Amino acid sequence: MIQDLDIEYDDETNLPTTFVPGRNILFLTIAAAYAYQKRIKHIIAGVCQTDYSGYPDCRDATIKSLQATLKLGLEYDIIIHTPLMWKNKAETIKMMQKLGGFELYKYTHTCYKGERPACGECPACELRLKGFKEVGLIDPLEYKNH
Known part of the structure; x- marks a missing residue:
């Protein structure tokens, strides 16, 4: 949280100060580990590329890559659904x-x-x-x- 700070953009990355590096990657990895233990095959994430604020972990390519990595790393057919990805x-x-x-x-x-x-x-x-x-x-x- 940035209670009293102004939201600015990093000159090098052009990411806003609201960006938490790897946040969605971490959340989805934890969700996948839990899903694996419970034999759940489907994870639903509310990430959205349409309203993309420059957060690289909200992109469709990132989620697809993470899904492939989790499938390989867990040897488990996990599917990450992103029903909001292309909705504003x-x-x-x-x-x-x-x-x-x-x-x-x-x-x-x-x-x-x-x-x-x-x-x-x-x-x-x-x-x-x-x-x-x-x-x-x-x-x-x-x-x-x-």
């Missing part, structure tokens, strides 16, 4: 509404500053709010400035 926020919101899960949005959290209520101003909050605006719905998450 508005499309994701529409999908949640269609599936009857819209109310769950009030329990989700996007804010880079880790605040409750959410700041409403960081890039993640702005992207989320834009998605809700595009579909003509009010975000059920509480924000400081909205």
